[in-house]
Amino acid sequence: MELPLHLARSDMTSYDLGKPRRRMGLYRTVPHEGLLDDLPRYLDQDLLLQLWPVLRTLVGRTVHTVWEDALPHLASPARAAV
Template sequence: MSGEMSLHPRWSHLADRLPPSLEDLHGPATGVVRLPQHLAWSGLTEFDLGDEQLVIGLYRIVLNNGQREDLVTYLNTGLLRDHWPLLRRVIGKPLRSCWEQHFPQLAPAAAA
């Protein structure tokens, strides 16, 4: 995919973690999510999806530290799209670029 090729080689591994489609993100949209220790090894481990700040914190952790299985388990397509304009500002540029290149449908959300 041409978007992935534009990533600096140092960050090319990020694309390997991504699901094939945003629709593969089947995480919960409501309730409380408890992250396992391999993702949340310090600080909060439980996140109420009714609290926007906690959603941003949860998604930041999973986006930065999660493997593909974690992404599809804990992230929800609708919540990711809804919160992408803020999320893209709190994750690193390489990760943001990778997600936006792999999933161009996030670009309209970022412009909102």
């Protein structure tokens, strides 16, 4: 997957989604650098929900709070406890 420059501040614009570390990098970058409209454009909702318990620890408290406020289904009690 290729990301536009507003999401590729680390100069990493290409992600091989077949590689778990690259996929996690993409799913970390888009919420951290992107806008709300970027989420459905570049991420799969089911995979985001699956990865969110780990991602929320990687993106930092401010970022995960903003995303969980914007998308309350990310902050379900079961996910927040992980």
